[in-house]
Amino acid sequence: METPYHLVLVDDDHEFRRLLAEDLRRRGFSVDAVADAAALDGVLAQRLPDLIVLDWMLPGEDGPSILRRLRATPRTQAVPVLMLTARSDDFDRVFGLEVGADDYLTKPFLPRELEARIKAILRRTRGTGAQPSLAPRRWRIGPVEFDTVARTLLLPDGTSQPLTGSEFALLSLFVQHPNEVLTRDYLMRATRGRSADVFDRAIDIAVSRLRAKLDADPQAPRAIRAVRGQGYVLAAPVDVLE
Structure with a gap:
């Protein structure tokens, strides 16, 4: 049961x-x-x-x-x-x-x-259906490691940052589409379901929180960049580690 x-x-x-x-x-x-x-x-x-x-x-x-x-x-x-x-x-x-x-x-x-x-x-x-399927366990995103099982980021200084559900869902999408612009509409629907309001600021806030964990200076983000009028792109180099 x-x-x-x-x-x-x-x-x-x-x-x-x-x-x-x-x-x-x-x-x-x-x-x-x-x-x-x-x-x-x-x-x-x-x-x-x-x-x-x-x-x-x-x-x-x-x-x-x-x-x-x-x-x-x-x-x-x-x-x-x-x-x-x-x-x-x-x-x-x-x-x-x-x-x-x-x-x-x-x-x-x-x-x-x-x-x-x-x-x-x-x-x-x-991970009961809405998450994208992730074969790799660990990814490298620039200088940061993304552990999809532990749902954490390992930073260059050796510290670990847990990800919330929204942050994990977003980053899981980004690593599978590096250097590809993902629209706000796509990100909203993929992470929050078909009933999501595309004018909601939830995605922008979640991306902002994710940037704060990925970048040493979230005011000058390098890993995830905004594309005016379109959405966001994961611009950092991405590699599969495991």
Whole structure:
């Protein structure tokens, strides 16, 4: 029997949290439902989940602050996070993506939409169909090594950088198409599914985060370059190592 994906739902609204957790369990997920950052930390100390559903507004430490902390901690850097927000402001959505969210969903939403978003993220991060097939385990991108199994970058100074689900999906596409311009539309559809909004800034933000990990100076990116009016190109030399 296949082990269900393990989710952690973080929301301080008791009734909403209870109902949503029950619905997710009916849809086949294993769910820990908690109310705040301290309770989340308790769950993470025991076991890393496959995905965290994190509310923006929480008592004490809010969602964005928790997300920053997760992304700054090596053990939790690569855990996918889907942000929930009660506001539809573009600022909230863009800010959430900039600090490391893999996706976002605005309340109110249909449970099946949340399920679809979760499954799309898991496909990207767990390699269950949406990821491009990668035969090589390790690639060299300029001076950086890309390990597709560990989902990390090995930098020239010997340090390792974990990749989020979005970053891994993007880099997996780029290494298979070096020196080829990949349009924003293509990148969005390939990494976020057919329902993706091509005017969404998610791809630009994910590319920006990836550049920060690939380049010593992300303000003058060399590995991934923008092509005005078209998209992005992986311009660094690419070799298969293993």
